[in-house]
Amino acid sequence: MPGNKYNSSPLTPRTRLERLLRERELRKNRSFLQNEGEPDFFASESFLNASESWGPIDEEEFAGTRSSTDNGERLEGRCKQRLLVVANRLPVSAVRRGEDSWQLEISVGGLVSALLGVREFEARWIGWAGVNVPDEIGQKALTKALAEKRCIPVFLDEETVHQYYNGYCNNMLWPLFHYLGLPQEDRLATTRSFQSQFDAYKRANQMFAKVVNNIYEEGDVVWCHDYHLMFLPQCLKEYNNNMKVGWFLHTPFPSSEIHRTLPSRTELLRSVLAADLVGFHTYDYARHFVSACTRILGLEGTPEGVEDQGRLTRVAAFPIGIDSDRFVRALELPQVQDHINELKERFAGRKVMLGVDRLDMIKGIPQKILAFEKFLEENPSWRDKVVLIQIAVPTRTDVPEYQKLTSQVHEIVGRINGRYGTLTTVPIHHLDRSLDFHALCALYAITDVALVTSLRDGMNLVSYEFVACQGSKKGVLILSEFAGAAQSLGAGAILVNPWNITEVASSIGYALNMPADEREKRHLHNFMHVTTHTSQEWAATFVSELNDTIVEAQIRTRQVPPSLPIKGAVDSYLQSNNRLLILGFNATLTAPVDFLGRRGGQIREMEPKLHPDLKEPLKRLCDDPMTTVVVLSGSDRNVLDDNFGEYNMWLAAENGMFLRLTTGEWMTTMPENLNMDWVDSVKV
Ligand SMILES: O=P(O)(O)OC[C@H]1O[C@H](O[C@H]2O[C@H](CO)[C@@H](O)[C@H](O)[C@H]2O)[C@H](O)[C@@H](O)[C@@H]1O
Ligand SMILES: O=c1ccn([C@@H]2O[C@H](COP(=O)(O)OP(=O)(O)O)[C@@H](O)[C@H]2O)c(=O)[nH]1
Numbered sequence: 001m002p003g004n005k006y007n008s009s010p011l012t013p014r015t016r017l018e019r020l021l022r023e024r025e026l027r028k029n030r031s032f033l034q035n036e037g038e039p040d041f042f043a044s045e046s047f048l049n050a051s052e053s054w055g056p057i058d059e060e061e062f063a064g065t066r067s068s069t070d071n072g073e074r075l076e077g078r079c080k081q082r083l084l085v086v087a088n089r090l091p092v093s094a095v096r097r098g099e100d101s102w103q104l105e106i107s108v109g110g111l112v113s114a115l116l117g118v119r120e121f122e123a124r125w126i127g128w129a130g131v132n133v134p135d136e137i138g139q140k141a142l143t144k145a146l147a148e149k150r151c152i153p154v155f156l157d158e159e160t161v162h163q164y165y166n167g168y169c170n171n172m173l174w175p176l177f178h179y180l181g182l183p184q185e186d187r188l189a190t191t192r193s194f195q196s197q198f199d200a201y202k203r204a205n206q207m208f209a210k211v212v213n214n215i216y217e218e219g220d221v222v223w224c225h226d227y228h229l230m231f232l233p234q235c236l237k238e239y240n241n242n243m244k245v246g247w248f249l250h251t252p253f254p255s256s257e258i259h260r261t262l263p264s265r266t267e268l269l270r271s272v273l274a275a276d277l278v279g280f281h282t283y284d285y286a287r288h289f290v291s292a293c294t295r296i297l298g299l300e301g302t303p304e305g306v307e308d309q310g311r312l313t314r315v316a317a318f319p320i321g322i323d324s325d326r327f328v329r330a331l332e333l334p335q336v337q338d339h340i341n342e343l344k345e346r347f348a349g350r351k352v353m354l355g356v357d358r359l360d361m362i363k364g365i366p367q368k369i370l371a372f373e374k375f376l377e378e379n380p381s382w383r384d385k386v387v388l389i390q391i392a393v394p395t396r397t398d399v400p401e402y403q404k405l406t407s408q409v410h411e412i413v414g415r416i417n418g419r420y421g422t423l424t425t426v427p428i429h430h431l432d433r434s435l436d437f438h439a440l441c442a443l444y445a446i447t448d449v450a451l452v453t454s455l456r457d458g459m460n461l462v463s464y465e466f467v468a469c470q471g472s473k474k475g476v477l478i479l480s481e482f483a484g485a486a487q488s489l490g491a492g493a494i495l496v497n498p499w500n501i502t503e504v505a506s507s508i509g510y511a512l513n514m515p516a517d518e519r520e521k522r523h524l525h526n527f528m529h530v531t532t533h534t535s536q537e538w539a540a541t542f543v544s545e546l547n548d549t550i551v552e553a554q555i556r557t558r559q560v561p562p563s564l565p566i567k568g569a570v571d572s573y574l575q576s577n578n579r580l581l582i583l584g585f586n587a588t589l590t591a592p593v594d595f596l597g598r599r600g601g602q603i604r605e606m607e608p609k610l611h612p613d614l615k616e617p618l619k620r621l622c623d624d625p626m627t628t629v630v631v632l633s634g635s636d637r638n639v640l641d642d643n644f645g646e647y648n649m650w651l652a653a654e655n656g657m658f659l660r661l662t663t664g665e666w667m668t669t670m671p672e673n674l675n676m677d678w679v680d681s682v683k684v
Contacts, residue, residue, distance in 0.1 A: 080120060080121055081120070081121050081122070081219065081220070081221060081547075082121065082122045082123075082124065082220040082221070083115075083121035083123045083124070083220070084123075084124050084126060084212060084215070084216065084220055084221065084222045084223065085115060085124065085125045085225070086126045086127065086208055086212055086223065086225065086229060087111065087126075087127045087224075087225040087229070088128055088169070088228035089127050089128055089130060090125055090127040090128065090130070090146070090151045090153065091111075091112040091125060091151070092104045092105065092106050092129065092146065092149055092151055093105050093130045093131070094130070094131050094145070094146075096133075099137055099138065099141075100137050100138070100140070102142050102145045104145060104146070104149065106149075111225065115539055120540070121221070123150065124150045124151070124215070125149075125150065126151075126154060126211055126215075127151070127153070127154060127208075128154050128165075129142060129146065129153045132157065132161065133155055139155055152211060154208050154211050156204055160200050160203060160204050160207075162398075163193075163199075163200030164200040164203070164204040165228070166396070166398050166399050167193060167197035167200065168197035168198055168200060168201040169227060169228050170396050170399050171186075171197075171399055171401065172190060172194070172197060172262075173227045173230075173262075174251070174362075175401075176254065176258060176262060177227060177251045177252055177254055177456075178251065178254075178361075178455065178456040178457075179254055179258060179455075180361055180362065180455065186400075186401065194263055194264075202231050204228075205229055205230075205231035205232045205235055206231075206235050208229060208232055209232055209238075209239060213239040213240065216239075216243060218242070220243075220244070221244045221246070221546055221547065222236060222243055222244060222245045223246045223542070223543065223546070224236075224245065224248070225247075225248055226248070226250045226251070227249060229247070230247075230268045230271055230272050231268065232247070232271070233245050233271055233272055233274040233275035234270065234271035235271075236274075237274045244276060244547070244550050245274070245275045245277075246275055246276060246277040246278075246542060246543070247272055247277070247278050247279070248279040248318065249278075249280050249281075249285065249289075249458070250281070250320075250459070251458040252282075252284075252288075252458055252484070253280055253285040253289045253292075254288060255288050256288060256291040256292035256295045256296060259288070259292045259296065260292075260295075266296060266297065269292055269293055269296060269297055270297065272289075272313075273293065273297075273299075273306055273308065273313045275313060276313065276314065276546060276549050276550055277314045277315075277546045278305070278313055278314065279315075279317070279318040279542055279545075280315075280317055281317065281320060281484040282317055282319065283317045284487075285317070285458075285484075286315050286316060289315060290305070290315055294306075294586070294587070298587055298590055298591070299587060300587045311553075312553065312556060314549045314552075316545065318538055318541060318542050319487070320461070320538045321464065321534045321537065321538050322461055322464045322468060322530065322534065322535050324464070324468040324530050324534055325531075325534075327441055327444075327465055327468040328469075328531075330437065330438060330441045331469060331471070333438065335438050336438045336441050336445075339438060339439055339441075339442030339443075340445055342442075343442055343446045344446055347446070349385070350384075350385055350386055350387050350425075351385060351387075351448040351512055352386075352387055352446055352447050353372070353387065353388045353389070353447070353448065353449045353450070353451055353508070354390075354391075354443060354444070354447040354449070354451065354466070355389070355391065355450075355451050355452070355453075356393075356450075356462045357390075357392060357393070357452075357454075357462065358392075358393045358394075358395040359393060359394055359395055359402065359405060359409065359432065360396070360405070361455070362454055362455055362456050362457060363453070363454050363455070363457070364453040364454050365390065365392060365409050365453075366405075366408055366409055367453055367455070367498050367499065367501060367504070368390075368451055368453040368498070369390070369409070369412050369416065369428065370501050371453070371501040371508065372388050372416070372427070372428070372451075372505075372508065373412075373416045373419075373420075374502065374505035375505040375506075375508040376416075376420050378505065378509075379509060382509075382512065383420055383427065384422070384425070387425070387427060387428070388428045388429070388451070389429045389431075389443065390413075390428060390429065390430045390431070391431050391433070392409065392430060392431065392432050394406070394433070406432070409430070413428050413430045440465075444468075444469035444470070445469045445470070445472070445473065446473070447466065447475050448475045448476070448512070449475055449477075449478060449511040449512060450463065450466040450475065450476070451478050451504075451508070452478065452483060452485070453480050453504060454483045455480070455499070456482045456483075457480065457482065457483035457484060457485070458484050459483065459484035460479075460480075460483040460484065460485040461485075463477055463479055463483065463485045463489055463493070464485065464489070464530045467492075467523070467527055467529075467530045468530050471527070474516075474519045474520050474523040475519065476493075476494065476511035476514055477489065477493040477494070477522075478493065478494045478496055478504070478507050478511055479493035479494070479495055480496060480497075480498045481497060482498065488529055489526045491525050492521075492522040492523060492524075492526035493522070493526065494507045494510060577626045579627045580627075580628050580630070581621065581627060581628070581629045582632055583629065583630065583632070584631075584632060585631050585632075585633035585634075585635055585643070586633060586634065586635065589611060589614055589618075589631070590608040590609060590610065591611040591612065607639060608639060609643065610643045619647060622647040623648060628649075628650065629647070629649040630650040630652060631649065631652065632655075633651075633652065633653060633654075634655050635653060635654070636653060636654060637651075637654070637658050637660075639653075640653050644662060645662060646662075647662060648662060648663070649661075649662055650662075652669075653666070656669060657669060
């Protein structure tokens with residue numbers, strides 16, 4: 001559910017809603033008037049009629065595909081809060097036509113279509129235009145052209161792009177966050193180039209921060225996106241601690257055990273924590289992030305997020321969706337209907353299977369094709385009755401790993417087509433290119449089985465788009481259990497482990513033979529989800545939550561208990577001859593992982609360890625006959641035994657459930673007659 005905390009929120013939905021409404025009213029009154037005469041990119045004709053794919057724009061072709069949000073009720077002149085969207089890439093790529101002239105090509109991804117729907121904000125986009133502009137004339141002209149689209153460029157020089165984008169982002173963070181290892185030779189090269197790439201990453205993030213800071217006005221909301229900009233929240237807060245900063249990750253956030261291997265693990269986490277709200281697609285990614293903060297930074301994870309000395313960074317899951325109406329409406333357009341008829345004719349008599357992916361190793365394209373080959377091998381009767389169409393959109397073509405992948409995929413496709421092709425047909429139609437929006441919708445609509453076999457994927461919007469276009473066909477979705485989408489579409493899809501090609505091959509057979517009533521049931525389940533959890537709702541929820549977070553933080557600040565008056569406490573301590581000290585353990589007496597690491601200490605599966613510097617003072621306190629020391633912890637008994645067994649003190653484990661004096665045995669504090677009937681009702 002969008003907006004769900006990574007764990008439950010203490011605010012009831014009603015209180016939250018009331019607060020939200022109150023706050024919205026307040027915001028309306030204190031927000032800005034839209035600048036007269038300045039065109040709103042996200043509602044402008046040029047935007048709405050632009051190419052909604054990665055291909056070049058054909059304005060004519062897209063006439064008529066207006067966003068569901070642009071139904072005539074433009075909000076001209078109304079008060080709106082400004083939303084500064086900061087992402088590596090602008091939703092526009094620029095092609096130079098002359099010394100001072102630029103042609104802008106607009107490309108729409110999930111994020112842009114999501115923001116189309118957020119009408120109560122005035123959005124501006126800050127990012128890299130995907131092109132090197134070394135000269136001042138060119139930069140000025142491009143800045144002017146982009147301003148008309150409410151986009152503000154960050155100019156990155158070629159070397160920075162190479163080190164920051166190709167290097168640190170796409171060769172280091174991207175594989176790591178998707179649990180993909182590098183080949184041995186690349187791993188060593190990456191290790192060597194780490195420092196210079198990380199420096200470029202920080203430098204690039206600072207350049208983004210500078211541009212944001214230049215245009216920032218009090219009350220703006222700054223929404224940073226993705227792994228390219230993990231260093232940005234901290235840079236922004238250094239400029240202005242009152243900026244409202246949110247950060248959202250579009251990829252998975254891996255287990256803390258994986259994140260731990262990153263040399264820059266601490267800096268990245270600390271910087272992200274500078275944001276007020278941190279969002280992920282799924283609860284699992286959010287949980288991994290919180291674990292990384294507790295285990296690596298030694299901070300406290302709470303149901304609301306991560307706490308550091310009284311300051312809370314809110315952490316929550318906000319699964320993205322799509323603008324499903326746009327897809328459903330597109331199917332009615334004559335040009336899409338024409339495409340549908342052409343495709344139906346072209347593949348008459350054969351079932352169509354479809355894959356649509358960027359040509360990226362995370363998408364599991366080789367594994368998918370090998371599974372399809374296995375299916376053909378084991379099911380000769382299907383060989384002339386099924387075709388796999390694979391759209392493989394070229395991406396990050398400067399990175400060697402991606403170049404290798406392209407050759408590998410071509411090699412496998414060629415082999416299989418050679419093996420099972422006939423004079424007139426081939427089993428796999430592989431396209432190294434993107435399709436325009438209409439062609440893509442038509443392809444989704446005529447497909448019998450969609451095959452999404454990502455090895456890992458933050459969400460995967462293709463699976464949502466397929467479902468949205470299957471109103472009449474009610475085809476089957478085979479979906480990797482490692483895509484974020486598996487958590488929302490799992491009930492209607494056939495979930496597979498993409499590494500197990502035997503399982504994927506047999507799922508293909510199951511899907512192709514599935515009876516109509518089962519297909520319908522599965523489809524309806526997913527269609528309901530896709531049409532009710534839209535991209536617009538996702539963006540609106542995130543931004544509202546960010547605004548709420550700030551209000552709640554202000555309330556919290558007032559509630560933070562005053563710090564201990566040290567002098568008074570020490571005086572009382574010294575005067576007393578019977579003292580009781582109750583100490584926490586995690587994040588109170590523990591050592592951060594980095595600290596242990598530097599000392600070469602053993603970290604057994606990240607078990608919390610007493611900070612080495614505290615051993616001696618703790619011993620002295622425990623040996624003082626006038627002082628009783630208790631460690632009260634949420635940890636298990638064995639953890640406390642390991643850390644404090646040799647001290648003379650009381651231990652309270654599992655939040656006080658078990659108690660022992662270190663010279664005695666553990667005893668349970670639970671009253672014998674306690675009614676435990678409720679336990680069964682909450683067991684899964
Ligand atoms: O800009 P590129 O380097 O060519 O890459 C394209 C985008 O790929 C990634 O997309 C992710 O976001 C999707 C929407 O939230 C999600 O469904 C998908 O699972 C992710 O892979 C990347 O995170 C973006 O920053 C890139 O722009
Ligand atoms: O030829 C194509 C193929 C794909 N897409 C779009 O690219 C996006 C892919 O998003 P997804 O979340 O599936 O994966 P990502 O590429 O962001 O990792 C989807 O919105 C597709 O409609 C496109 O516009 N043209």
